[in-house]
Amino acid sequence: MRPHHLLLTSLLLGMSGTAALADSYADGAIREKKTDKGTILTDAKGMTLYTFDKDPKDVSVCFDDCAKKWPPLEAKKSDRVKGDYKPIARKDGTMQWSHDGKPLYRWQMDKKPGDMTGDGVGNVWHIVKE
Numbered sequence: 753m754r755p756h757h758l759l760l761t762s763l764l765l766g767m768s769g770t771a772a773l774a775d776s777y778a779d780g781a782i783r784e785k786k787t788d789k790g791t792i793l794t795d796a797k798g799m800t801l802y803t804f805d806k807d808p809k810d811v812s813v814c815f816d817d818c819a820k821k822w823p824p825l826e827a828k829k830s831d832r833v834k835g836d837y838k839p840i841a842r843k844d845g846t847m848q849w850s851h852d853g854k855p856l857y858r859w860q861m862d863k864k865p866g867d868m869t870g871d872g873v874g875n876v877w878h879i880v881k882e
Contacts, residue, residue: 778837778849781825782856784882789868793851793880795825798865801856805876809853810840822857822870822877824848851880 827839827847859870
């Protein structure tokens with residue numbers, strides 16, 4: 753391989769590795785996305801993530817009908833704490849991702865990646881911004 757090809761390959765590999773680490777968190781379940789509302793968090797499929805003002809630190813109080821409208825971002829028991837991201841136990845025994853102690857949810861009315869229709873619902877649901 754020619755020296756300039758080796759340098760270019762090294763640069764490209766280094767850049768792609770850095771980019772992957774910079775925008776993926778919580779074992780790949782959470783990503784950052786730049787939007788007109790700032791940098792927000794999404795799930796792995798690009799769906800916007802939200803927090804609920806009524807949730808105490810590390811506890812979800814959104815169950816039953818609430819959880820149908822605001823599906824929790826599910827974590828696996830084997831998932832590990834990574835920085836500000838950690839799985840928390842819900843009262844039904846399932847696990848949910850949290851960021852800075854706030855449980856993370858999606859919104860049933862967001863139909864495609866990039867939708868942010870849940871921001872401000874009831875003045876208690878908010879997009880998670882970085």
